[in-house]
Amino acid sequence: MKPARFDYARPETLSDALAILADGGAEASVLAGGQSLMPMLNLRMARPGMLVDINRIPGLDAIALADGVLSIGARARHAEVLASPLVRQAAPLLAQALHHVAHPAIRNRGTLGGSLALADPAAEMPACVTCLGATIVLASASGKRRVAAEKFFLGVYATAIEPGELILHVEIPAIRPGWTHAFQEVSRRHGDYAMAGLALALRRDGSRVAEARIALCGVESATRRQAEAEAALVSGGVGAACQMLGGLDAMGGDEVTAAHRIHLARVLLRRAVGTED
Amino acid sequence: MELPDEPTADIALTLNGEAIRARVPLRQNLVDWLRHGAGLTGSHVGCEHGVCGACHVQVDGVVVRGCLMLAVQADGAAVETIEGATSSGRIRALQDAFFNRAALQCGFCTPGMLLQAAELLERNPDPSRAEIREALSGNYCRCTGYHAIVDAVQAAAASLRA
Numbered sequence: 038m039k040p041a042r043f044d045y046a047r048p049e050t051l052s053d054a055l056a057i058l059a060d061g062g063a064e065a066s067v068l069a070g071g072q073s074l075m076p077m078l079n080l081r082m083a084r085p086g087m088l089v090d091i092n093r094i095p096g097l098d099a100i101a102l103a104d105g106v107l108s109i110g111a112r113a114r115h116a117e118v119l120a121s122p123l124v125r126q127a128a129p130l131l132a133q134a135l136h137h138v139a140h141p142a143i144r145n146r147g148t149l150g151g152s153l154a155l156a157d158p159a160a161e162m163p164a165c166v167t168c169l170g171a172t173i174v175l176a177s178a179s180g181k182r183r184v185a186a187e188k189f190f191l192g193v194y195a196t197a198i199e200p201g202e203l204i205l206h207v208e209i210p211a212i213r214p215g216w217t218h219a220f221q222e223v224s225r226r227h228g229d230y231a232m233a234g235l236a237l238a239l240r241r242d243g244s245r246v247a248e249a250r251i252a253l254c255g256v257e258s259a260t261r262r263q264a265e266a267e268a269a270l271v272s273g274g275v276g277a278a279c280q281m282l283g284g285l286d287a288m289g290g291d292e293v294t295a296a297h298r299i300h301l302a303r304v305l306l307r308r309a310v311g312t313e314d
Numbered sequence: 315m316e317l318p319d320e321p322t323a324d325i326a327l328t329l330n331g332e333a334i335r336a337r338v339p340l341r342q343n344l345v346d347w348l349r350h351g352a353g354l355t356g357s358h359v360g361c362e363h364g365v366c367g368a369c370h371v372q373v374d375g376v377v378v379r380g381c382l383m384l385a386v387q388a389d390g391a392a393v394e395t396i397e398g399a400t401s402s403g404r405i406r407a408l409q410d411a412f413f414n415r416a417a418l419q420c421g422f423c424t425p426g427m428l429l430q431a432a433e434l435l436e437r438n439p440d441p442s443r444a445e446i447r448e449a450l451s452g453n454y455c456r457c458t459g460y461h462a463i464v465d466a467v468q469a470a471a472a473s474l475r476a
């Protein structure tokens with residue numbers, strides 16, 4: 038199918054984009070990489086009155102590391118994030134997870150901000166930024182606002198973004214000494230939607246887990262810190278943490294049942310604890 | 315699709331090395347414009363929602379889904395289709411290997427496969443079979459099966475290294 042008609046704006050500056058978004062309200066959709074929006078337009082599952090193409094706005098794709106904070110612009114393409122030495126150094130979790138994000142041609146165009154703004158429950162990036170305690174910086178015509186990743190993802194395709202707001206960049210605390218990252222996922226074919234995925238950050242004290250941060254994708258309808266499983270991993274080890282995962286509010290479905298997703302989350306946690314680097 | 319009152323925009327781009335201008339409907343996908351507007355039918359349209367990879371074209375040096383980009387977004391870009399990649403000789407080794415290894419039957423998926431494989435070999439001149447499969451994971455073939463395609467990419471890589 039072909040998209041329904043829409044108005045199209047291609048602002049050259051951030052302030053122009055924010056003014057257009059303020060006027061357009063709920064009728065306006067931001068077009069960044071388009072790797073999720075364009076299929077929805079082609080299938081006419083989405084029919085926005087206006088597309089605001091942000092691909093010409095300078096600087097929205099910058100990646101920088103300063104004062105222990107990795108900043109990634111919302112329009113940084115997945116392929117650029119994957120190839121970035123700064124990302125590999127400061128947030129190895131992202132580099133590991135990005136191998137599971139779709140396919141090369143999609144990663145060449147799709148963006149980090151787009152993935153966060155869409156909040157697909159199966160997507161890897163929301164789980165990663167939640168696991169790492171990132172902050173999402175939003176802008177609107179009336180100013181900037183910072184939202185913790187843990188408060189950003191509200192449900193299936195639902196986020197804290199208000200009409201008229203645009204994600205500017207994401208701030209991720211750089212990995213600290215003693216910490217390791219691991220990302221694990223199961224999907225039917227390489228690059229397909231996750232049946233379950235798990236992001237893990239760990240600090241060990243000798244062989245003992247001293248601190249842990251866990252977030253899942255493809256399991257619950259909104260990703261979140263798995264505080265119960267994290268505490269159990271520290272106090273009782275991986276068996277205790279797997280037991281806590283039994284309490285997940287897992288999504289059902291004809292192809293993958295809730296029980297199957299919980300089973301996979303446990304398998305992935307065991308793999309992640311054994312394989313993090 | 316171009317109705318009398320269809321909203322359009324003017325674009326200027328480099329297409330297969332040639333500077334051109336065109337007027338495109340705002341809602342037209344890049345691959346539809348390439349096929350129907352520019353007459354370059356080597357890029358194919360399979361699924362129209364980003365799943366199959368038949369529509370791959372190169373935009374500003376990277377391979378993208380032609381069905382997931384608007385033609386108007388190609389304004390100012392350098393676009394190369396399978397026609398351009400063929401006439402420049404850039405993918406000659408891959409084309410020979412696909413022919414010699416019988417890595418195509420109907421050929422519908424082949425242009426997309428060739429462009430994606432070429433991007434892989436530029437980045438990684440000696441990929442493993444697993445790396446080839448990962449690179450081509452977003453390109454569906456409904457008749458040849460993937461084994462011969464992986465063989466062909468490996469053979470092309472070997473001939474380019476020789």
Ligand code: FES
Binds near residue numbers: 363365370380381
């Ligand atoms: S036609 Fe574009 S991916 Fe299938």
Ligand code: FES
Binds near residue numbers: 418420455456
């Ligand atoms: S050769 Fe027919 S689809 Fe691949």
